Amino acid sequence: MKDNVKEMLKRYDNLVALILEQKVDEYSDMLDQVPPDEDTATYEEYIRKAAQIETEKATAELEDEPDETLGGKSLRDVFEEMSFEELKETLEYCALNLDRGVPQSLIDSMATLGDADRVRSYVAETIGDTPWSEEELKDPDKVFEIEFQKVKACFKVLIRMEEPSFLAACLEHFMSYPVVRDFVADSLAEYIEAFPEVSVPMLIDELEKYNDEGLPGPCEDLVILLSRMGKVTPSEDIYQALRHAFRYMNNKIYAVICLGDYGDPRAVPMFKNYINRHQDTISRELFYEMMSAIQNLGGDISDINDPFGDFQKKKEG
Numbered sequence: 001m002k003d004n005v006k007e008m009l010k011r012y013d014n015l016v017a018l019i020l021e022q023k024v025d026e027y028s029d030m031l032d033q034v035p036p037d038e039d040t041a042t043y044e045e046y047i048r049k050a051a052q053i054e055t056e057k058a059t060a061e062l063e064d065e066p067d068e069t070l071g072g073k074s075l076r077d078v079f080e081e082m083s084f085e086e087l088k089e090t091l092e093y094c095a096l097n098l099d100r101g102v103p104q105s106l107i108d109s110m111a112t113l114g115d116a117d118r119v120r121s122y123v124a125e126t127i128g129d130t131p132w133s134e135e136e137l138k139d140p141d142k143v144f145e146i147e148f149q150k151v152k153a154c155f156k157v158l159i160r161m162e163e164p165s166f167l168a169a170c171l172e173h174f175m176s177y178p179v180v181r182d183f184v185a186d187s188l189a190e191y192i193e194a195f196p197e198v199s200v201p202m203l204i205d206e207l208e209k210y211n212d213e214g215l216p217g218p219c220e221d222l223v224i225l226l227s228r229m230g231k232v233t234p235s236e237d238i239y240q241a242l243r244h245a246f247r248y249m250n251n252k253i254y255a256v257i258c259l260g261d262y263g264d265p266r267a268v269p270m271f272k273n274y275i276n277r278h279q280d281t282i283s284r285e286l287f288y289e290m291m292s293a294i295q296n297l298g299g300d301i302s303d304i305n306d307p308f309g310d311f312q313k314k315k316e317g
Contacts, residue, residue, distance in 0.1 A: 001086070001089055001090055001093060004069050004070060005070070005078060005090070006093070007069065008067060008069055008070055008075065008078075009075075009090075009093070009094060009097075009098060009103075010098075012062065012063070012075065012098075012100075012103065013098040013099055013100050015062060016055065016059050016062070016100040017099060017100060019055050019058045019059065019062075020051060020052070020055045020100075023050075023051035023052075023054045023055050023058075024047060024048070024051045026051075028047055056104075059100075059103075059104070060104065060105075062075075063075045063076050063103050063104065063105040064076050064105070074105075075103060075105055075106075076105035076108070076109070079103075079105050079106050079108075079109035080109050082109065084113060084115060084118055084119070084122075087106070087109060087110045087113065088110075088122060090106060091106060091107075091110055091150075091153055091157075092150055092153075094106060094153070095149040095150045095152070095153040096146055096147070096149060096150065101149070101152070101153070102153045102156065107153070107156045107157055107160050108160060110157050110160075111157050111158075111160035111161045112160075116161070119157065119161070120161075120163065120165075122154075123154040123157055123158060123166070124166065124169075126150055126151065126154050127151050127154050127155075127166065127169075127170065127173075128173075130147055130148060130150050130151045131144060131147060131148070132148070132151075132173065132174070132177065132180070132184055133177060133180070133181075133184075145181075145183065148183070148184060148187070151187060152187040152190075155187055155188070155190060155191040156190075158191060159190070159191060159194040164194075164195035164198045164199070166191075167191070167192065167195060167198055167199055167202060168202065170188060170191065171188075171192070171199075171202060171203075171206060174188055174218055174221075175206060175218050175219075177217070177218060178216070178217050178218075179217045179218070180217075180218055180221070185218070185221045189221070189225055189228075192225060193225070193228070193229055196229050196232070196233060199229075200226065200229060200235070200237065200238065201237070203222050203225060203226055203241075204226070204237060204238075204241045206219075206222060207219055207222055207223070207226075207241060207244070207245060208244075210248075211244070211248040212248075214248060214249060214250030214251075215245055215248055215249045215250070216250065216251075219245075219249075220249075220251065220254045223241075223242065223245045223249070223254055223255060223258050224254065224258055226238050226241055226242060226245075226258070227242060227258035227259070227261050227262045228261075230242070230262050231261065231262060231263065234262070234263075234264070238262070239262065239264050239266070242255060242258055242259050242262055242267075243259070243266075243267070243270065245258070246259060246267075246270070252286055253285065253286055253289050256271070256286065256289045256290055256293050257289060257293070259271075259293060260289075260292065260293030260296045260297060261296075263296075263297065264297070265297045265298055265299065267293065267297060268294050268297050268298075268299035271290045271293060271294050271299075272294065272299070272303075272304060274290070275287065275290060275304055275305075276304075276305070279305065279307045280307070282307065284308055287306075287307065287308065291304070
């Protein structure tokens with residue numbers, strides 16, 4: 001990679017960080033305001049979301065801005081002129097070295113390269129060869145979180161290519177681990193959520209394989225994903241999958257939270273029946289998650305017997 005491109009990428013990274021910090025400060029000055037949408041539970045979440053959107057807009061302008069150190073070209077211009085090998089080298093450099101990740105214009109250039117088969121082959125190799133857990137990292141001088149950024153970048157390329165053909169293989173690989181790090185799950189989730197028509201049936205089928213095992217580990221991530229996609233595009237299949245997750249999950253708290261977030265009031269009588277049938281065995285944590293979900297779904301909790309007595313104490317007080 002040419003030195004002037006590398007230096008420009010470093011400056012780009014620093015500028016994006018400054019822009020994000022500035023946007024967070026701007027929105028933080030409005031802490032007395034109420035979040036304007038229902039997707040953010042707290043104002044802190046709204047600040048982060050709004051600041052990120054504004055930063056992405058400013059970043060796009062930055063990537064299209066001519067730069068003297070690049071001979072009057074923009075970053076996007078430079079990327080569009082690169083060969084496949086140069087794009088690959090630059091993509092991996094950005095993934096491993098830039099705090100703010102790979103520039104969108106670089107993702108665009110890789111995804112729209114004329115030789116799509118070569119790009120798909122590279123993406124498949126990178127996703128397959130890069131460790132998905134610390135235990136698989138052979139080089140002690142490398143950091144797992146940083147190395148996995150290459151996979152995250154490849155997911156972004158696939159999304160830009162509108163290429164869902166790797167979903168099944170990625171999901172199978174993901175499910176082969178007893179537990180995964182949050183940032184691994186979040187990275188794969190971005191790819192899965194980009195193709196709901198393909199991924200939703202796939203997730204439902206995958207969950208059914210683990211019913212007898214109590215839907216452990218990565219299954220919890222799939223349930224969360226289903227509820228998140230279902231909030232955007234509700235469907236009977238998703239609701240039934242979440243209901244079955246509640247039935248079979250050993251750790252039912254995940255299913256309760258997801259059903260509450262999904263928003264279908266049919267879950268209310270199901271939760272009430274469960275509480276009534278398990279008065280002597282239900283845990284305090286699960287009970288209160290259910291009570292919260294019932295209230296969020298518009299249900300009445302006055303007819304529910306509280307085995308821990310806390311709600312009764314509050315009423316008496």
